Every structure is written in C-alpha cells, then in structure tokens.
Amino acid sequence: MRVRFWGTRGSIPVALTSADIRRKIERALALALEKGVNTPEKLQAFIDNDLDFSVLQTYGGHSPCVEIETGTEEFLVCDMGSGARAFGARIMAHTKAGSAPVVNIVMSHVHWDHIMGFPFFTPAYIPGAKLRIHGCHDVIEQAFRLQQSAPCFPVDYSRLAASIEFVRLQAGTAADIAGFRVTPKLQRHTGDSYGYRFERAGKSLVYSTDSEHKLEDPTETASFVEFFRDADLVIFDAMYSLLDAVSVKEDWGHSSNIVGVELAQMAGVKHLCMFHHEPAFNDERIQSVLNETIRFEELTRGERALRISAAYDGMELDV
Amino acid sequence: MRSLNASPGIAPVATEKNMEIRNKTYGDVLVLSPEGRIDHANSENFRNGLVPFVERCTASGEKLVLDLTGVDYISSAGLRCFMLAEKQTKSQGGTMVVASMQPVVKEIFEISRFTLVFATFAAVREAVAQLSPTALEAFDAGNK
Numbered sequence: 512m513r514v515r516f517w518g519t520r521g522s523i524p525v526a527l528t529s530a531d532i533r534r535k536i537e538r539a540l541a542l543a544l545e546k547g548v549n550t551p552e553k554l555q556a557f558i559d560n561d562l563d564f565s566v567l568q569t570y571g572g573h574s575p576c577v578e579i580e581t582g583t584e585e586f587l588v589c590d591m592g593s594g595a596r597a598f599g600a601r602i603m604a605h606t607k608a609g610s611a612p613v614v615n616i617v618m619s620h621v622h623w624d625h626i627m628g629f630p631f632f633t634p635a636y637i638p639g640a641k642l643r644i645h646g647c648h649d650v651i652e653q654a655f656r657l658q659q660s661a662p663c664f665p666v667d668y669s670r671l672a673a674s675i676e677f678v679r680l681q682a683g684t685a686a687d688i689a690g691f692r693v694t695p696k697l698q699r700h701t702g703d704s705y706g707y708r709f710e711r712a713g714k715s716l717v718y719s720t721d722s723e724h725k726l727e728d729p730t731e732t733a734s735f736v737e738f739f740r741d742a743d744l745v746i747f748d749a750m751y752s753l754l755d756a757v758s759v760k761e762d763w764g765h766s767s768n769i770v771g772v773e774l775a776q777m778a779g780v781k782h783l784c785m786f787h788h789e790p791a792f793n794d795e796r797i798q799s800v801l802n803e804t805i806r807f808e809e810l811t812r813g814e815r816a817l818r819i820s821a822a823y824d825g826m827e828l829d830v
Numbered sequence: 831m832r833s834l835n836a837s838p839g840i841a842p843v844a845t846e847k848n849m850e851i852r853n854k855t856y857g858d859v860l861v862l863s864p865e866g867r868i869d870h871a872n873s874e875n876f877r878n879g880l881v882p883f884v885e886r887c888t889a890s891g892e893k894l895v896l897d898l899t900g901v902d903y904i905s906s907a908g909l910r911c912f913m914l915a916e917k918q919t920k921s922q923g924g925t926m927v928v929a930s931m932q933p934v935v936k937e938i939f940e941i942s943r944f945t946l947v948f949a950t951f952a953a954v955r956e957a958v959a960q961l962s963p964t965a966l967e968a969f970d971a972g973n974k
Contacts, residue, residue, distance in 0.1 A: 726905070752942065754913070757909070757910045768941075811938075
C-alpha cells in the first residue's frame with residue numbers, strides 16, 4: 512500500500528515567498544562555508560548529507576489531499592484540498608488514450624480547505640470519467656455545487672462532464688471502497704468531521720484530520736485508541752502545540768503533536784505522520800516541531816518505538 | 831448524528847476522588863508538592879486535588895508554587911490541569927509558578943510550549959524568593 516501526499520497544509524494553502532527562498536540559500540551557503548565545501552564533489556556530498564529537509568526542500572503549502580494507491584486502474588483519495596489539482600494532472604497523465612479514469616474520493620468534511628481543489632480537478636471535466644464521492648455528511652453534494660457556482664467560480668458544477676455519484680457512509684459501518692475495507696469515525700470538529708480507517712491484506716492506515724481530542728474524557732480516548740489500534744500508519748492532525756490546543760485555540764477543532772504521540776503509543780501504532788500543518792509555520796518551524804516530537808516520543812516510549820514523520824507535498828510512504 | 835462538540839466544563843466532579851497534594855505555607859506563599867505520575871488515569875483526581883488551593887490563590891491571597899520535584903511524568907491531560915489552574919488564578923488576580931522540574935518533565939513542558947505561559951524556576955527556593963521576600967525568610971527558617 513503506497514500513500515502519496517498531494518496537500519498537507521491546514522486551513523489555507525500557502526506558498527514559499529522570495530524571502531523564504533533567500534533564507535534557505537543563506538543557511539545553505541553559511542553551512543557550506545563552515546564545512547569548507549570547495550569542490551564540485553564536496554558540494555554534491557554536502558547537499559546529500561549535510562542539509563536538513565527544511566533547507567534543501569519544502570513541506571509545501573497545498574491543503575489536504577492524500578492518495579492511496581489501489582494497485583488497480585481505480586484511484587482512491589482522501590479530501591479535495593488544493594493538492595487535488597496536481598493529483599488530477601497525474602491521473603490524466605496515467606490514463607490511457609481512449610479511456611477515462613475512475614476516482615473514489617473520501618471526504619473528511621466539507622470545510623473549504625478540503626474541497627477547494629475540486630473545481631481544478633481535471634477528471635471532473637472528462638466525459639466518461641467516473642467520480643464516486645464518499646462521506647458521512649449529508650451536505651457534501653450541496654457544498655461541491657455551492658463552491659462551483661456564480662459568483663464564486665466561472666464554471667458551474669452542472670457543466671462537469673464526468674459521471675459524479677455521492678455515496679453516503681455511516682460512522683462505525685465498514686464499506687468496501689476500491690478494494691479497501693473503509694471504516695469511518697465521527698470526530699470532534701465544528702460541523703463534525705470523520706476519520707477513516709483503511710484496511711487491506713493485513714495492512715491498515717488511518718486518515719484522521721481536523722479532529723480535536725479531549726483526553727480528559729476517557730471514553731472518547733478509548734474510542735480513538737481502538738480506532739487507531741495497531742495501525743501501520745496514522746495520518747494525524749497535529750496543527751497546534753499542546754499549549755495552544757488547550758488554551759487560546761481550545762474548541763477550534765484541531766489537535767497537537769503531543770496528543771498524536773500519546774494516542775499512537777496507547778494504540779500500538781507503528782508510524783505517526785503529522786499532517787494539516789499550521790499555515791503560519793515556515794519550513795524551519797515545521798522541522799523544529801518534528802524534531803521535538805521525535806524527542807517527545809523518545810522520552811515517553813514504552814516497549815515499542817513509534818516512527819514519527821511530518822507529511823510534505825509530494826511525500827510517498829509505503830505501508 | 832451524535833455531536834462531540836459539548837465541552838466537559840472545568841468544574842470538578844464531586845464524585846471523583848481528590849488526589850492528596852502535600853502542601854506547606856511560607857508566609858504568603860503556598861508550596862504544593864504533587865508526587866508520582868500525572869497521566870490520563872489520574873489527571874482528574876489531580877485537578878480535583880488542586881482546586882481548593884487554586885481558589886485561595888487570589889490578588890490578596892496566597893501565591894502558589896507548584897513544586898514538581900516528586901513528579902516523574904506528566905501527560906497532556908495532566909498539563910491541561912495546569913492550564914486550567916493557571917486560567918483560574920489569572921482570573922482571580924493570583925500568581926502561580928512552577929519549580930524544580932525533573933529533566934524529563936522539564937523537556938515535556940518545553941516541547942508542549944507550556945514554558946511560554948508558566949514562569950519556571952530550577953528550585954523551590956528560587957521561586958519563593960521571586961514571589962515574596964517575607965515568604966523567603968519563612969522558607970529559609972523552615973528549611974534550616
């Protein structure tokens with residue numbers, strides 16, 4: 512099972528600024544001077560070995576869109592944030608001439624950052640393409656039509672050429688989607704959101720974004736521990752610091768790196784991938800949060816180590 | 831559709847047990863010394879144990895020092911109790927600080943960003959000295 516992240520940022524897309532690029536170059540060159548890089552060979556080794564992710568690359572800025580490879584002709588994706596535009600382009604590049612794609616879309620909820628990529632999702636405009644939009648809310652079709660209507664968008668939803676079907680799921684009831692057993696779970700978020708557990712051939716991954724956790728509520732905690740139980744990968748909303756999550760941003764519907772590690776440890780998860788990054792954070796800040804989270808896991812580790820990563824646009828993970 | 835949006839509120843639940851917290855007064859400073867782990871299993875008991883002391887921490891009342899010498903682990907649920915206590919003391923015009931954290935607890939505090947809200951001191955004596963010269967005299971006299 513391969514997971515490909517097309518959008519990993521929360522709330523609103525962001526882009527690197529010219530100042531951000533300059534800062535990366537300054538940091539890289541300063542370190543090169545310090546390391547005595549003075550030949551092309553040393554330069555290559557320096558780039559490969561000495562620059563951390565936040566200097567060499569970027570976490571990206573597209574809002575949530577996460578593809579799960581199905582191993583078949585069908586596509587499967589969670590959410591239609593701004594990352595869906597590039598995902599759609601990939602689908603078209605991999606679709607044979609004379610055929611049309613089949614895409615299964617699973618929606619956590621319909622807040623704007625999770626649907627804004629759909630009007631730019633090329634397969635929706637292709638005659639013969641089939642889109643199945645799965646979710647637990649009863650307003651998904653309404654939201655998709657609303658954002659793609661005058662005066663907000665020039666191409667009305669009714670002009671989409673693909674066959675689009677809305678499939679209602681029920682929390683706690685497993686469904687078969689593109690060969691996966693998919694179980695939704697209600698999450699704490701304004702207007703509700705749903706996490707999804709995907710299982711196939713003994714492997715499991717959980718997509719749990721836009722979810723606030725009240726760990727003082729033992730019943731709720733136990734239910735999420737069970738939802739995450741022994742998962743190979745949990746993609747987790749770690750937007751805030753714990754301090755923000757329990758103070759100024761309490762009840763804003765998001766969680767923290769600390770709570771992510773605690774739940775994953777309780778559930779025996781193998782890999783926790785932090786997701787829905789705060790749009791105000793630059794690459795250095797996200798890298799710093801990742802490093803701190805890895806340290807927190809070390810401090811609180813039980814019998815088994817938990818792998819920690821921070822999702823970035825373009826990241827691929829094999830489960 | 832079941833909603834999870836209801837807030838559990840901050841009032842202590844009367845039926846739950848209160849954690850006994852060792853306490854000692856030095857002048858106008860009250861030093862609280864919880865012990866062991868403060869985790870998901872006992873955080874509500876810890877919160878309930880803290881409430882009576884927090885209520886005394888007002889502008890004209892006692893200043894609080896949370897002495898964490900005996901605390902070897904604190905979870906997010908435990909840290910939330912600290913935040914609730916801090917909110918209450920602030921609303922009452924009181925002062926609460928943290929002192930003598932073990933290295934692991936200190937790192938958890940830092941990673942959780944709680945050091946942005948709480949004044950922290952390496953030792954209880956430092957905290958008492960910062961809060962009240964009168965209390966420091968009592969502290970030194972009581973710890974001879």
